[in-house]
Amino acid sequence: MVSHLTVAAEPRFMPGASLQSRLLGLGLRHTVRPVIGAWARLPFEISPPNLVDTVARLLPLHEGTRWRTVHLTDCSAEWLRAKGVDESTDTGAMVYFHGGAFMTCGLNTHRRLVSRISFSAKRPVLNVGYRQMPLEPILTSIRDGVDAFAWLIDQGYRSDQITIAGDSAGGYLAFSVARAVMDQGWGRPAGIVAISPLLDFDDTRKRAHPNAHTCQTFPLHAITRLSKVARQHDTRRGVDGQRTCPVDMPLADMPPTLIHIGSREVLMADAELMANRLTSAGVPCELQVWDRQVHVFQAAASFVPEARAAIEEIGTFVRHLAQHPYQVAAPAGSVRKPSRNTAEAVPV
Incomplete structure (x- = not known):
């Protein structure tokens, strides 16, 4: 595979697209x-x-x-646990942003996707229903994510036992929340899992990318419109200019990261750029490019075999973090107990 962007870490190409995955792509x-x-x-x-979330109540769950x-x-x-997963603080936990x-x-x-990830990772997961636009700007979503992280610490988990995960916009939150809790001095999370993440609201690189018009879920102009809407909400709430996209954050102290992306996604530009910047900063990062898979195909695990394989990759990554923790020396006394006043962590 030839990468679209020169990256410091060679992407891992996951070949093969089943009939089910191709039908899903055609349908989308x-x-x-x-x-x-x-x-x-x-x-x-x-x-x-948000009718889709109401209708989704009817969907069956992963057994147990x-x-x-x-x-x-x-x-x-x-607070969700898949079959066979306990709440022991010895094994760690995850927080997930949809x-x-x-x-x-x-x-x-x-809920179904989070349950499958819980089962594969053998971890309980805090699935967060953060506040969203148009009622609140993105900085409020980040604040809710920081509060969720603090809740896990209140339950007895250390920061380095908590893996932060999310898909699409939730991938944006995963990096933003990790940055916020570290800036608060709460310690470094165990790792980050980003599924088809949106990481850059500037569409310049997406426009120049070979995937600009190949995505089966999003046309490029929809990303441009979303960026405009997000800026408008920031301006209305008086927080314009206070939000930094993950690709532009300080990254040298970030935890190990796993990024999943479909080979035709318009967000490939974001995934490649983040993998490049993380690896150049010395942070372990694995970028997995899944052959012809659609945006967040992992959510179709009951239908698409590659989705089940991808979730197994996520579980392996999370379990590996516990067995081989990433150590970076922190200044003495730099880790402090979280305050539930999460306004300190996010500049709103």
Whole structure:
């Protein structure tokens, strides 16, 4: 495989696209992609009601999944364990941020995916229903993520036992929350898992990328429209200029990272850039490029065999973190107990 971007770490290409995955891609290209494209061309701003999360309540769960509602300071979450997973603080935990362009999806849409990740990683997972646009700007979503991390520490988990994961917009949150908790002096998380992550709201690199028009889920102009909407919400809430995209954050002290991306995704540009910058900063990063897979194909694990294989890769990565923790010397006394006043961690 030839990478589209010169990266310090060679991407790991995961070959093969099953009939199921190709059918999924074809279906998305002729249903979801046109709808998103139409939204992006509307001459006025509209945020669709989050009906998809309501309907997702009807979806069956991975066998043996257990969860309970957790009330964080300003949003809800759920403490989820797959079959055979206990809550021992000896093994660690995960926190998960769903995707949905910061405007849609939620706990219901991602419960099945989170359950499968819990089962593969052998970890309980805090699935976070963070606040979203249009009611709140992205910085508020990050604040809710920091609060979720603090909740896990309150349960007895150390920062270096907590893996932060997310897909699409949730990948943006995974890096942003990791940066915020480290800047607070709470310690370094165990690792980051980013699935088809949106990491850069500047569309310049996406426009120049070979994948600019090959994505089966998102047309490029939809990413451009999302960036404009996010800036408008920042301006309305008086936080314009206070949000830094993950690709532009200080990265040298970041934890080990696993990034999954489909080979035709428009967000390939973001994944390659982040892998390049992390590795150049000396941070272990594995970029897995999945042959012809769609955006967050892992959510289709009941149908697509490559999705099940990808979730196994995530589980292996998380379990490996516990067996071989990444050590970087921290200044004496630099790790302190979290304060539940998460406003300190995010400049809102």
